[in-house]
Amino acid sequence: MQTLHICKNHRKSIQGFYQNIEGISMKKYRHFETNAIRIQTNTTQEKEHASPMYLTSSFVFDGPEEMRATFAEETSLNTYSRFTNPNTTELIDKMCALEGTEAGYATATGMAAVFSTFAALLGTGDHILSCRSIFGSSHSVITKLLPKYKIGSTYLDLRDTASWQGKVRPSSKILFLETPTNPGIELIDLAFAGAFAKRNRLVFIVDNCFATPYLQQPIQYGADLIVHSATKYLDGQGRVMGGLILGKSSLIKEIYNFNRSAGPALSPFNAWVLSKSLETLAVRMEKHSENALKVAEWLEANQNTTWVRYPFLPSHPQYQIAKKQMRSGSGMACFGIKGGIGRGKKFLDNVKMCSLTANLGDTRTIVAHPASTTHAKLTDDERTATGIAPNLIRISVGLEHIDDITEDLELAFKASK
Numbered sequence: 001m002q003t004l005h006i007c008k009n010h011r012k013s014i015q016g017f018y019q020n021i022e023g024i025s026m027k028k029y030r031h032f033e034t035n036a037i038r039i040q041t042n043t044t045q046e047k048e049h050a051s052p053m054y055l056t057s058s059f060v061f062d063g064p065e066e067m068r069a070t071f072a073e074e075t076s077l078n079t080y081s082r083f084t085n086p087n088t089t090e091l092i093d094k095m096c097a098l099e100g101t102e103a104g105y106a107t108a109t110g111m112a113a114v115f116s117t118f119a120a121l122l123g124t125g126d127h128i129l130s131c132r133s134i135f136g137s138s139h140s141v142i143t144k145l146l147p148k149y150k151i152g153s154t155y156l157d158l159r160d161t162a163s164w165q166g167k168v169r170p171s172s173k174i175l176f177l178e179t180p181t182n183p184g185i186e187l188i189d190l191a192f193a194g195a196f197a198k199r200n201r202l203v204f205i206v207d208n209c210f211a212t213p214y215l216q217q218p219i220q221y222g223a224d225l226i227v228h229s230a231t232k233y234l235d236g237q238g239r240v241m242g243g244l245i246l247g248k249s250s251l252i253k254e255i256y257n258f259n260r261s262a263g264p265a266l267s268p269f270n271a272w273v274l275s276k277s278l279e280t281l282a283v284r285m286e287k288h289s290e291n292a293l294k295v296a297e298w299l300e301a302n303q304n305t306t307w308v309r310y311p312f313l314p315s316h317p318q319y320q321i322a323k324k325q326m327r328s329g330s331g332m333a334c335f336g337i338k339g340g341i342g343r344g345k346k347f348l349d350n351v352k353m354c355s356l357t358a359n360l361g362d363t364r365t366i367v368a369h370p371a372s373t374t375h376a377k378l379t380d381d382e383r384t385a386t387g388i389a390p391n392l393i394r395i396s397v398g399l400e401h402i403d404d405i406t407e408d409l410e411l412a413f414k415a416s417k
């Protein structure tokens with residue numbers, strides 16, 4: 001099977017002009033790690049070892065006929081970096097191999113991936129099914145932006161899957177889910193959701209940001225599309241923003257056509273950084289998971305917490321689902337701090353090494369208190385509906401030495417009493 005190089009081979013295969021696509025074939029190597037490292041642009045006459053950066057807005061043609069043919073999508077040549085660029089093509093090819101998908105498109109941010117997927121696939125009168133515990137900006141897109149185009153939505157109750165069927169309308173087109181969720185670390189049974197989507201002819205879209213393809217491949221459970229905030233673990237070092245949409249070529253074709261005009265393309269520089277980052281994704285995710293499990297176990301035994309949620313803790317209500325669909329638990333955990341919202345704020349005031357920042361999935365450990373920051377405007381009831389207790393602290397466990405992480409948390413616990 002061939003990777004559909006978005007823009008390049010995508011066009012070729014759509015139009016059937018080329019029988020032999022010279023692009024990188026999917027699953028070129030048998031193993032995830034090798035694909036993450038070895039899929040790269042063809043070597044130039046300089047014989048560079050690592051991929052060069054193609055920092056160019058546009059590409060030149062040998063003559064007017066070649067230019068005409070390329071604009072008519074009769075060739076595989078690059079035209080303009082809003083459509084295609086070798087660095088973004090490399091990143092997409094790699095991510096297609098890692099997620100096991102046919103095609104993809106790379107966007108400037110994760111939210112551009114989420115929004116442009118909805119905008120490309122939905123029209124006035126359509127309806128989307130999702131759940132309230134999705135990432136805050138995705139919730140805003142669904143509840144504030146989509147209604148501008150008369151696109152409706154209904155949230156499904158994750159704890160009551162029996163009620164899902166009753167929420168489907170004739171106009172329902174998309175099922176959009178995220179697992180594990182941000183920041184509540186709730187899980188969704190992907191096999192159940194995939195079968196539900198298929199039965200109801202919904203396009204099943206999974207935001208795979210927290211798990212990454214190394215830990216979970218939604219395509220195996222019937223996902224049609226996978227979206228990513230590449231800003232998180234795919235970069236892994238808190239440097240660049242990026243997003244990806246990966247999945248069935250027929251759907252990516254629609255999304256590509258929309259985005260080619262709408263213009264949320266990823267910059268080639270960011271694509272270069274992200275493709276390099278993917279070379280270490282497997283080892284980073286192993287270590288993030290190892291550190292996070294240790295931190296979660298340590299927190300569970302700590303007298304300053306009231307509860308801890310981490311997918312690979314046996315006390316997680318969906319531990320069996322985690323073990324079924326995830327290789328390990330990733331780096332994200334959350335816990336309830338004894339003493340409620342006030343103590344939560346004080347705790348954040350007193351961490352010394354851990355960063356207070358809006359990002360996650362970094363080598364550096366990050367702590368956040370959603371109730372007093374990102375979700376401060378919600379009422380207690382609204383926060384409860386999203387799985388955010390007033391005393392919830394979210395922790396993105398980094399790659400520092402485990403003892404330095406727990407020592408910093410312990411000092412902050414003591415100082416916040």
Ligand SMILES: Cc1ncc(COP(=O)(O)O)c(C=O)c1O
Nearest residue numbers: 109110111135182209229231242
């Ligand atoms: C689960 C999830 N999806 C999407 C996004 C949006 O990504 P970006 O910030 O790259 O636009 C985020 C950002 O935190 C996220 O956590």
